[in-house]
Each structure stands twice: as structure tokens, then as C-alpha cells.
Amino acid sequence: MNVLITGAGRGIGLGFTEYYLKHGHTVYACYRTESGKLTTLCDQYNDLNLLQWDVTRPASDSLLQSLPGHIDLIINNAGIYGPKKDGQSLQKVTPEAMHEVYEVDCIAPLRVVQTLQEKLSRPGGVIANISSKMGSSGDNTSGGTYAYRAAKAALVIISKSMAVDLQPEGISVIILHPGWVRTDMVGLTGLVDVSESVAGMSGIIENIENYESGAFVAFDGQIVPY
Numbered sequence: 001m002n003v004l005i006t007g008a009g010r011g012i013g014l015g016f017t018e019y020y021l022k023h024g025h026t027v028y029a030c031y032r033t034e035s036g037k038l039t040t041l042c043d044q045y046n047d048l049n050l051l052q053w054d055v056t057r058p059a060s061d062s063l064l065q066s067l068p069g070h071i072d073l074i075i076n077n078a079g080i081y082g083p084k085k086d087g088q089s090l091q092k093v094t095p096e097a098m099h100e101v102y103e104v105d106c107i108a109p110l111r112v113v114q115t116l117q118e119k120l121s122r123p124g125g126v127i128a129n130i131s132s133k134m135g136s137s138g139d140n141t142s143g144g145t146y147a148y149r150a151a152k153a154a155l156v157i158i159s160k161s162m163a164v165d166l167q168p169e170g171i172s173v174i175i176l177h178p179g180w181v182r183t184d185m186v187g188l189t190g191l192v193d194v195s196e197s198v199a200g201m202s203g204i205i206e207n208i209e210n211y212e213s214g215a216f217v218a219f220d221g222q223i224v225p226y
């Protein structure tokens with residue numbers, strides 16, 4: 001299987017990269033900043049291809065030329081949280097923060113799919129969009145976090161449109177919540193290790209036929225309300 005992952009340089013994206021390589025797949029790992037971890041993995045795996053892509057920008061010609069003829073799975077993982085602490089409160093969140101997070105967490109995954117959709121396997125291609133429970137209206141009992149919640153909720157609804165639009169071509173879309181994962185995004189304070197989160201989400205992707213296209217599913221298999 002050819003797997004393309006965005007934000008692959010660290011955190012959950014790096015975890016997905018390692019997982020799919022270990023399971024014998026060919027990975028197109030798209031990074032913005034290369035911390036050296038991907039280069040180290042290149043020494044271990046021939047099936048790892050490194051592509052630089054800041055997903056807020058169009059893909060470069062050299063990236064497009066480096067892609068395979070078909071892609072079986074796109075994981076839209078790259079994301080940002082935006083201002084920390086109470087920087088996203090009703091009082092303090094700024095238009096600039098709203099725009100910045102929306103650009104990375106919602107517009108960029110749409111751009112990635114627009115750029116790559118012709119290459120997705122038909123039938124059988126899968127798009128996995130990494131949202132967050134923070135983007136669920138049904139799950140929102142604590143309020144706040146305006147920029148991140150809004151961008152991740154917008155990713156949920158564009159994923160649903162992708163699911164509807166691409167279903168006739170046999171392409172499935174899944175929206176994933178990774179859990180609260182120990183990565184830089186949460187100052188390594190999460191409850192779940194990257195490996196556990198990634199194993200759970202990859203298992204859901206492998207059993208995608210058990211889910212309606214456009215379903216919102218947590219790493220532990222629980223359905224998340226829109």
C-alpha cells in the first residue's frame with residue numbers, strides 16, 4: 001500500500017510513518033521541518049520517501065514528480081493548536097489566531113485532497129482526516145478554545161462533504177480523534193502514547209468497511225458525535 005502522511009516529522013505523524021513502514025508499506029512522509037528522525041528512519045527502511053510540504057502552500061513541482069502513480073491512503077495529520085492557556089478564550093482569541101489555525105487545520109487538508117485526489121486508488125482509496133474531539137459540537141461541554149475547536153469542527157464538515165462526493169468513486173473518508181496523546185502539542189501531558197493512538201487509528205483504517213464513510217471515530221473505536 002502507498003501511504004502519504006502530512007506532518008510526519010514528529011508526534012503522531014512520525015508514529016504513523018513508523019507504523020506503516022514496520023507493516024511493510026511504502027510511505028510518502030511529508031514534513032515541514034525535518035528534525036532528523038525521518039532521516040534516521042531512511043537508514044532503516046528503503047520504502048520511506050521524504051517530501052517537504054508546508055501544507056499551507058501549494059505542493060512544489062518536485063514533490064508532485066516524486067509521488068507514485070497511485071496512493072492508497074492519505075493521512076491528513078499536520079495540525080496546530082494555536083495560542084495556549086487562555087489565549088483562545090472568548091475574551092482573548094484574536095482574528096489572527098482564528099485565521100492561522102483555520103488555515104492549517106481545515107484549509108490545508110482540503111488542499112492536500114484537492115492536490116492528490118486524482119492519484120487516489122479507485123475503488124479502495126482512503127482519506128483519514130485527523131480532527132479532534134475538540135471539533136465535536138456534541139462533545140463540547142467545556143467551551144473555550146475557539147480557534148482550535150472551530151477549525152477542527154470545520155474539518156469534520158468538509159470531511160463529510162468529501163465522503164459524500166467521493167463515495168461514487170469508491171473512496172472512503174474517515175475522521176479520527178487520536179485521544180489525548182503525549183506529544184509536543186499538549187506539552188507531553190497526554191494520557192495516551194503515540195504508539196497506542198496510532199495502533200488504534202490504523203486498526204480503524206484497516207477495518208474501514210465497518211464504518212459509514214464520513215464517520216468520526218476515536219482511536220479506541222468509540223464513535224464521536226459531530
Ligand SMILES: NC(=O)c1ccc[n+]([C@@H]2O[C@H](COP(=O)([O-])OP(=O)(O)OC[C@H]3O[C@@H](n4cnc5c(N)ncnc54)[C@H](OP(=O)(O)O)[C@@H]3O)[C@@H](O)[C@H]2O)c1
Pocket residue numbers: 006007008009010011012013031032033034053054055056076077078079080081104130131132133177178179180181182183184185186190
Ligand atoms: N496530541 C493530542 O492530544 C491530539 C489530540 C487531538 C488531535 N490531535 C491532532 O493530531 C494531529 C497531530 O498532532 P500531534 O499531537 O502529533 O502534534 P505535534 O506534535 O505538535 O505535531 C504537529 C505536526 O504537524 C506539523 N505541521 C504543523 N503545521 C504544518 C504545516 N503548515 N505544514 C506541514 N506540517 C505542519 C508539524 O510540523 P513542524 O515540526 O514543522 O512544526 C508537526 O510535524 C494534529 O492534527 C492535532 O490537531 C492531537
